[in-house]
């Protein structure tokens with residue numbers, strides 16, 4: 056939640072003003088839920104408002120998957136997968152027997168980058 060949104064008219068970064076649910080007075084489609092999860096963003100410069108329906112956990116996962124699959128290099132793919140790993144977890148990948156060489160290489164790359 057709270058991703059960065061850019062104002063379509065003045066390119067300013069919009070601020071999240073509200074996150075919650077919007078209750079539906081009339082159901083347009085049936086069956087439909089009584090409320091939907093929404094986020095309201097507002098542009099600080101031109102006051103453009105934007106209602107956004109946030110991604111569900113499943114949609115977020117699908118998006119991440121698609122992002123991952125768009126990476127061609129298998130080492131880069133592993134780096135993406137391991138991006139939130141702790142240094143301890145990365146070391147485990149490097150020392151572990153069950154990991155392919157590309158995975159170990161990715162873990163080494165991430166560790167090296169963090170040392171800086």
Ligand SMILES: [Zn+2]
Pocket residue numbers: 062063064065066067098099100101102103
């Ligand atoms: Zn604006």
